[in-house]
Amino acid sequence: MNRRLALWTVLLTTTAASPLAFAQQGQGEVTIGYQGLPYKASGEAKTGIQVSDTVLMHVGAGAEAGYDSNVFYEDAANARGSAIMRTSLFADVSNATRAGASGKLMLNARAGATYRRYQSDDPAVQRFQNAWMPFAGLALTTGSGQFGFGLADTFIRTEEPPYNPVQVPIARYNNQASAELRWSPGGGRLTGTARYTNMLDFIQGSYSYGTSMTNQIMLDGSWRWLPKTAVFLNLTQGFVTYLEEPTPKVPSYPLRITTGLRGLITEKTSVVVALGYNNGFYSSGATTNGFLGSTFVDLSATLRPTMLSRIVVGYRHGFENSLISNFYYTETAYASYVQQIANRFALDISGRYMFKDYQGLYDPTTPARTDNFFQLGGTIDYFVRNWMYAGVGYALLANDGEVTATTPTAPDVNYIKQQVFVRLGITY
Amino acid sequence: MVNAKALLTTTFVASTVFAQGPAPTPIAPPSAGGAVDISVKQRPTLTPEEMVNQAKDYGRNMTEVLKRTQTLQDQAKREKDIIRLNCVTDKVVQVRVNISIAEQSVAALQEAVMRADEGERTHEFTRLTIVNQKVQVLGAEAENCIGEDLSFVGATRIDIEVDPNIPQYDPTLPPAPGIDIERPGEASPLTG
Numbered sequence: 001m002n003r004r005l006a007l008w009t010v011l012l013t014t015t016a017a018s019p020l021a022f023a024q025q026g027q028g029e030v031t032i033g034y035q036g037l038p039y040k041a042s043g044e045a046k047t048g049i050q051v052s053d054t055v056l057m058h059v060g061a062g063a064e065a066g067y068d069s070n071v072f073y074e075d076a077a078n079a080r081g082s083a084i085m086r087t088s089l090f091a092d093v094s095n096a097t098r099a100g101a102s103g104k105l106m107l108n109a110r111a112g113a114t115y116r117r118y119q120s121d122d123p124a125v126q127r128f129q130n131a132w133m134p135f136a137g138l139a140l141t142t143g144s145g146q147f148g149f150g151l152a153d154t155f156i157r158t159e160e161p162p163y164n165p166v167q168v169p170i171a172r173y174n175n176q177a178s179a180e181l182r183w184s185p186g187g188g189r190l191t192g193t194a195r196y197t198n199m200l201d202f203i204q205g206s207y208s209y210g211t212s213m214t215n216q217i218m219l220d221g222s223w224r225w226l227p228k229t230a231v232f233l234n235l236t237q238g239f240v241t242y243l244e245e246p247t248p249k250v251p252s253y254p255l256r257i258t259t260g261l262r263g264l265i266t267e268k269t270s271v272v273v274a275l276g277y278n279n280g281f282y283s284s285g286a287t288t289n290g291f292l293g294s295t296f297v298d299l300s301a302t303l304r305p306t307m308l309s310r311i312v313v314g315y316r317h318g319f320e321n322s323l324i325s326n327f328y329y330t331e332t333a334y335a336s337y338v339q340q341i342a343n344r345f346a347l348d349i350s351g352r353y354m355f356k357d358y359q360g361l362y363d364p365t366t367p368a369r370t371d372n373f374f375q376l377g378g379t380i381d382y383f384v385r386n387w388m389y390a391g392v393g394y395a396l397l398a399n400d401g402e403v404t405a406t407t408p409t410a411p412d413v414n415y416i417k418q419q420v421f422v423r424l425g426i427t428y
Numbered sequence: 429m430v431n432a433k434a435l436l437t438t439t440f441v442a443s444t445v446f447a448q449g450p451a452p453t454p455i456a457p458p459s460a461g462g463a464v465d466i467s468v469k470q471r472p473t474l475t476p477e478e479m480v481n482q483a484k485d486y487g488r489n490m491t492e493v494l495k496r497t498q499t500l501q502d503q504a505k506r507e508k509d510i511i512r513l514n515c516v517t518d519k520v521v522q523v524r525v526n527i528s529i530a531e532q533s534v535a536a537l538q539e540a541v542m543r544a545d546e547g548e549r550t551h552e553f554t555r556l557t558i559v560n561q562k563v564q565v566l567g568a569e570a571e572n573c574i575g576e577d578l579s580f581v582g583a584t585r586i587d588i589e590v591d592p593n594i595p596q597y598d599p600t601l602p603p604a605p606g607i608d609i610e611r612p613g614e615a616s617p618l619t620g
Contacts (some may be wrong), residue, residue, distance in 0.1 A: 229599075356613070
């Protein structure tokens with residue numbers, strides 16, 4: 001769960017780059033796109049302030065400065081660029097020592113904030129010049145032997161410019177809480193996991209009608225037929241309701257039942273193979289249907305050629321909830337390459353391609369729409385000390401959409417957004 | 429026959445004389461004025477008071493050795509190191525016995541001092557010195573007692589060496605909790 005918190009930090013600083021949370025518990029940190037400021041130094045750096053015998057605190061601060069080529073995600077002819085700066089502060093406290101956890105009960109609390117500023121003479125950009133984005137997280141886990149228990153909560157506020165400069169910013173307050181119970185009878189060959197997740201997603205601005213609450217129950221059973229390889233059966237049932245009126249959104253009860261393989265297939269390669277059935281169960285309007293529409297596929301392979309490098313490739317087929325339609329079918333392919341060099345350099349390059357086929361669009365003038373979405377991110381940081389780094393980063397977001405419209409002119413949903421940054425920070 | 433015997437006897441005697449070589453120079457007798465003491469000193473030159481004080485120092489040193497060996501004994505008990513404990517206990521017992529002897533000698537020494545019995549006083553002081561040296565040796569031996577760590581193989585232990593390439597996390601766990609949120613798509617009538 002701590003790793004999930006790390007994911008949120010990346011999400012926070014990514015801003016426009018939609019992070020991809022194809023994270024797997026335990027191996028997490030697989031974030032596609034521009035990577036936020038580092039949370040910890042690369043390698044085996046032992047950092048942190050030992051507040052007491054059992055309390056360890058990490059603190060950090062960083063700044064990024066660069067250029068955003070397209071603040072409002074507009075087409076190439078109307079793109080407005082601006083200088084951009086981001087500064088971040090965070091603190092993280094856990095009951096641990098530099099050598100690791102100090103007890104069976106593990107507690108982690110984290111809080112921080114990012115300040116983003118567009119520096120431009122363009123009045124349209126100036127309206128969205130400043131944004132404060134705080135975040136916080138809490139995780140508690142305990143477990144030994146047969147039973148394990150975990151509680152986690154993460155909160156984040158994000159604020160992004162809208163697609164149209166005359167609109168208000170898209171501000172989002174997202175809180176996700178979860179409770180998990182794990183049971184491993186016998187020698188741990190069989191493991192059962194039950195988890196409840198609650199998400200409150202408050203949206204301000206043009207998308208406020210999408211403010212929602214999601215309750216999700218997950219039941220997972222796995223049989224570990226090798227020490228780090230298991231076959232599993234997973235059932236996830238969601239309950240999505242919308243809190244604003246009026247809203248075109250309808251309640252839905254997404255169900256996913258999957259089975260497959262998780263774990264190592266060689267010493268250096270781990271895979272996730274999940275195949276199964278899914279259904280959106282939207283209470284009105286379009287809903288998932290057909291063989292492909294009811295099929296869920298998640299394939300992922302993680303290769304660690306050396307102890308300092310990691311390659312992840314993956315593919316996913318399924319559906320996702322959408323704010324401009326009931327949902328969209330999606331085909332996603334992604335890849336990530338992480339390399340540490342000489343325990344000083346940290347390189348991260350990743351990208352993904354998503355094909356989105358929207359179903360049940362709320363705009364009556366656009367009955368059909370498909371998007372080809374590309375995302376690319378690259379960062380390289382040099383750790384001057386194990387607590388100080390300097391680096392550069394690049395992010396690309398691009399959309400190539402096709403909209404079928406009943407009006408003479410179809411809306412243009414294509415854009416290319418590029419960001420470059422130099423960054424400097426400390427994390428201890 | 430008589431002549432042959434005489435010749436043989438003469439020959440042996442002459443050979444003996446030649447083998448001795450020249451006679452050594454006689455040592456001059458000590459003169460009364462320039463005395464050189466080459467005898468081994470048999471008696472201490474300490475005064476009675478100095479002997480008593482020295483005996484007290486010996487007593488303190490031996491008591492310190494006893495305390496130290498008892499500490500070592502307690503340490504071995506705590507560590508449940510039976511082999512070392514036996515060794516140290518043996519030294520403690522011997523130190524106590526020697527201290528007992530030393531106490532008797534101190535008492536006898538003080539009596540001899542009071543009686544001005546030089547012979548007895550010297551005897552008891554010598555005995556006390558020897559006992560003290562023995563206690564110091566016992567103390568050193570107690571420090572060097574070896575325990576299980578070297579002489580006892582201990583319980584069977586299994587060392588597992590895991591290939592460092594194998595990740596430490598558990599990849600069989602289900603995905604971490606969390607629901608993805610991402611920037612909504614653009615929709616002109618609703619979002620401009």
